[in-house]
Amino acid sequence: MPQTGVGGHWKDRLPPERAYKRRAGAAAPAIEQDRAAGGRNQRNVDLGDGRLARASITLRLYRSTRRIRAYLRWSKDGKTEERYVCEVESDSRKQNLAEAWRQARANGLLAEEKLPPESTASSLDVRASMRGNRGKNTKPELLLRSLLYRRGMRYRVDIRPIADVRRRADLVFPSDRIAVFVDGCFWHGCPDHYRPAMKNADFWREKINSNKARDAETNEMLAAAGWTVIRVWEHDDPARAAAQIENAVRRKRGSAHLVATADARRSGH
Incomplete structure (x- = not known):
């Protein structure tokens, strides 16, 4: 009987590539991230100086432990920064990205973007x-x-x-x-x-x-x-x-x- 818990069902085997690798012919990376996060404007991190940066989730396989870890990545002043988010365990990359975005939001790693007062857009x-x-x-x-x-x-x-x-x-x-x-x-x-x-x-x-x-x-x-x-x-x-x-x-x-x-x-x- 497979173990439960994060990564438990990969105890005796490596996760399938479809759990973390982008497949050939998949949607462009930006679209994939937008869909997983729930929208383009749900992907922001606060740079701490009044600016926001658009972030992405990267999934990495650690073969020695058979775990997939999710990291939040963004750019600040030309330098890439990164923050560990969580481990994910679905056999689907789509589901793992969505779960990582949910965890990033729950952990307070994301910033809310607001409409400027002069905007006439509805969202x-x-x-x-x-x-x-x-x-x-x-x-x-x-x-x-x-x-x-x-x-x-x-x-x-x-x-x-x-x-x-x-x-x-x-x-x-x-x-x-x-x-x-x-x-x-x-x-x-x-x-x-x-x-x-x-x-x-x-x-x-x-x-x-x-x-x-x-x-x-x-x-x-x-x-x-x-x-x-x-x-x-x-x-x-x-x-x-x-x-x-x-x-x-x-x-x-x-x-x-x-x-x-x-x-x-x-x-x-």
Whole structure:
């Protein structure tokens, strides 16, 4: 009969990797942490000088004792700090993260973030989403552009893919006819992070639904004109998004080369 208590049922074997390792194809780390903590704004620690830092939970396996320990980690002035939280015993990483966040909160390791008096948002989650996409040159856009540039990709920024259609894309590869949009979670109704506003609910619901309809219409218009549309959420892993975009561009260029070669052979050149 297995023992009870923290780590008791791992007395004679190591915990399964799914209890502490991230699986391939899992949600981006930030989304995973947000879900486990109960929201992005539930992950704060007090730096002691009026500032808050966003923290994460790290799970570590100690093979000699067959235990999984959870640690709270955050950055202060460029230096990573860490605090032990508890031991966890579920066979599920998701459940172990959630339990660690619960223990961190119960132990007073987390700080409560409050809405500033001037904010018109109905909650912290809504405010964070609204601030996530304020226009061009957002942080997710800049990071994605930097990664693509390092991969040798060249593109145009914030232009109309089709000159006479009033729709602008965040990144455009004109010769490849690829348009990239980096969508903010609040303004574009992200299924993972969008939280309906409580204040002026009807207005915001209509606004977000209108934005989503416009996005769908833009996709259709560009596709009908022979463009490939790639949409990236602001919370997406930027490295993964950059790889997706690069692969799409290289596939287009490879196809174009094959077509040009076939045409040349048919014409006898």
